[in-house]
Amino acid sequence: MSPDVQLVAKATLAAGGAWWLSQFMPGHNLPYFAALAALLGVYPTVLSSLREGGRYAFGFLLGLLLGVPVAILLGPTVWGLLVVVPISLLIAAWPQLDGHGMQVPFASLFVLLAVGSEPVARALPLLGDVVLGVALGLTVNAALPPALRQRETGNAFRRLGRLTADLLHDTAAEIRASDLFDPAHRARRALAVHSGAMDVAEARTKAAESLRFNARARLARHEGPLPANPVLEALYAAAEQARVITREARRSGAGSDPTMLSPGFRARFAELLDLLAELVDECGRSMRPVPTERLEEAQTRFRELRAEAVDSARAEEYERVPYRRLAEAQLCALALQLLLDLAPDGAGEMAPERLGVSY
Structure with missing residues (x-):
């Protein structure tokens, strides 16, 4: 029933x-x-x-x-x-x-x-x-105890991870193509991520409320676990950071000025966004922190991206296109923040200085 x-x-x-x-x-x-x-x-x-x-x-x-x-x-x-x-x-x-x-x-x-x-x-x-x-x-x-609401929280959590991942994948595709996709589609994606975050908050509140004074609470384990607060906060932060990355990446890396980013940086940044999208989706589906080995893979991709952005051999290139260094550094910083959002608390390997970042 x-x-x-x-x-x-x-x-x-x-x-x-x-x-x-x-x-x-x-x-x-x-x-x-x-x-x-x-x-x-x-x-x-x-x-x-x-x-x-x-x-x-x-x-x-x-x-x-x-x-x-x-x-x-x-x-x-x-x-x-x-x-x-x-x-x-x-x-x-x-x-x-x-x-x-x-x-x-x-x-x-x-x-x-x-x-x-x-x-x-x-x-x-x-x-x-x-x-x-x-x-x-x-x-x-x-x-006649009412139904628990934990499954709704899990569904909302998974949906937020999927929507955030879709937004990042779309952004990566735009960066590769050096072109903007349908603006209405892009706006719907960003709005869907925001709505998904609100849905998670509402579903979690309802789930917690359904456990109080409810004789079925002792059977809560059969309804599936609620995401822990650190995981919930990580996914919230990742969703918001994904929207920021999308806005900045589309301004800097796609559209009427394809020279804003170098081809090498563009390719590596798109690869990193696709990987971050997979990590966000994985976090949403499992309702658990991203596994360490997956974070290490993302760290490697970030170091490659960072090396591309600070390569001394590109000094002449940066002189010809002075705004390129700033645009690439900005996108590196935003990608790093998303990576840090997904890392569990106290992950020393994820500290900016361990990733070669000084800003």
Whole structure:
């Protein structure tokens, strides 16, 4: 059964149970609020049920605290309406109520206009219905534990690695061709990487939340591991650095001025980008740090690239094309940063000075 179907089934069970139970409580002639509160108390995670159900009940309580005194003093009149509406809307804007702020004007207006005489005696059963509904919704959700969300995190993580790798591969192809590809396609690639990073953050938050107060948490290992924080941060940093490299490489190494980079540097830089793309994709798929042997291969490629950029035999060439040295040094620095982002903490071999870099 899919998580959505499970959620619908639990919400239906909670709403029906609250409607039935409220009939046995004294003075509860209108079980509508019990069913509604139970329905709104069932969320994809137990923690969100507790949080959102509490906000709903609190907003309803604030509405009663406003509506009952006004109903006693002014009654269901236009003057009572003129008092309740602006105050309740101001309270509804309170950030702590989040999406349940409108319960304040709803509850206050309902008490003022619908309950008639004896607002206190009529309002208390309504509050009891809401408490019953929220409690039953939370109980049903906890008793029938919602699905864990770890697979979604793994899928989002792998997608971010794949999107970042695609962006780097495209950039390498443009560098080799000394030409820019479709600008709309390029923009979509960069935007997809940014969206992928946001999706990972959201999926990880939901996965962590789904484990709290969830009886299925002890079975979490069967859902697949969550990526460790260092790996997550490494992939985030690599994704952002890939966007920077792409922007700078396209400005310096492709387009209307193919002389910006030397042919030798262009070929080595494209090779390094392709290798870095493979490492990013590998990190995303495995949700683990890049293996040491793969990093050593990237180090070798970087040293070759760096040697190409600082070759003393190219002094005359740099004099003829003075902006070339700066462009190549800039791309070396950006590639080095991406390589460092993918390296595990404390990887001494990856220190810039060990790679022959002094900037």
